[in-house]
Amino acid sequence: MKKDIILKAENISKQYRLGQVGTGTLSHDINRWWHKIRGKENPYLKIGETNDRSTKGNSDYVWALQDINFEVERGEVLGIIGKNGAGKSTLLKILSKVTAPTTGSIKSRGRIASLLEVGTGFNGEMTGRENVFLNGAILGMTKKEITSKLDEIIEFSGCERYIDTPVKRYSSGMTVRLAFAVAAFLEPEILVIDEVLAVGDAEFQKKAIGKMQDISKGQGRTVLFVSHNMAAVKSLCTKGLVLVNGCVAMTGNVENAVNYYLSHDSESMNKKVFSSKYETNEFKLHEISLNGVGKLSDEPLNEYQEIEINTLFTLKDSSKSLHLTFVLNNDSGEPLFTFSHSNSNLKIKEGLNRVKCSFPQGFLNVGTYYLSFYVIEDAKSTLFVENDIMSFIIQEGERPIGSWMGKEPGFIKPKFEWSIKDN
Incomplete structure (x- = not known):
């Protein structure tokens, strides 16, 4: 049976120059240009060090991502996991076309909606309602399509009372509620989410996780999900991709991916x-x-x-x-x-x-x-x-979809005896 591939990453690498904004010195830019007009490879692709935030390097260049290859089928939920600085957010920005890869290519079929940071794509001076139309237009929706979904978006976000208030007056939790509702209800083929659900409260987390489940299973759409919450990853995702220092350490079944990530964490051991x-x-x-x-x-x-x-x-x-x-x-x-x-x-x-x-x-x-x-x-x-x-x-252990996915207060969870006494 032929696979229905909706997103494919081929040899994706991203190089950054440390310490300064820009591509480097004028001599570096001239050198790149000279190689380009002669049909040769960028000479600075041959230098640079692995993306390991814990060590001091000797090069001015670092590979945030290096030779990333994977493919996602329609209806799959891919969990991207790894330590802070492993390259997860950089990868999602490339997949969302916020930034371009240094080498490699992304092939996708359909609209991509991204929720990378709280308030991404929102104009603080515009009202919540105006931002819904703005984001819908960016996704390629017509005004009629957005209007047909507007009531559902507002109801899901829980921001009805403030929908005609400028977004700059919103709390981070309200902003991410509205942003998620826009991304989820305007029906993109691919939904990209980067850890923003951690901002929401327990009620919103339940609704958002449930909605993502509906999007993938019920509507057959694809979700790429980055989170440090392993319970949410295991409950929601069907496949896992583990990043270590900008490279793919493994891909496969989400249970195996989470176990690999946790068992190979060098900062702790059992x-x-x-x-x-x-x-x-x-x-x-x-x-x-x-x-x-x-x-x-x-x-x-x-x-x-x-x-x-x-x-x-x-x-x-x-x-x-x-x-x-x-x-x-x-x-x-x-x-x-x-x-x-x-x-x-x-x-x-x-x-x-x-x-x-x-x-x-x-x-x-x-x-x-x-x-x-x-x-x-x-x-x-x-x-x-x-x-x-x-x-x-x-x-985190296995928890049913719709239940609270965060860490409860305290460090121990003793099981006390409870009973109801007759009056």
């Missing part, structure tokens, strides 16, 4: 093996790992799992009464709570020990956490301490 530095006369620490029950330590942890923390160590002297103690800290370095095996009936034997501690199902909220590790003797003397010995991420 398993750590320790060197001889973590050894005293009394004990030697070998390994700490975390996993969901029935899962491996290299699989992502989510908010609905029961989580096990396994500590592998050797006790050298059984006469010593040693206790393993952890402090769990949030990403701001604030301690959330302390837990120790001294509060259990567990007896550590001489030799190799593997001690397991389990957190109840759904106990930790979405976020990044840090473990500090202590070895305590006789419940009073600290023999060893290592702050932030390892970190781990709790990601």
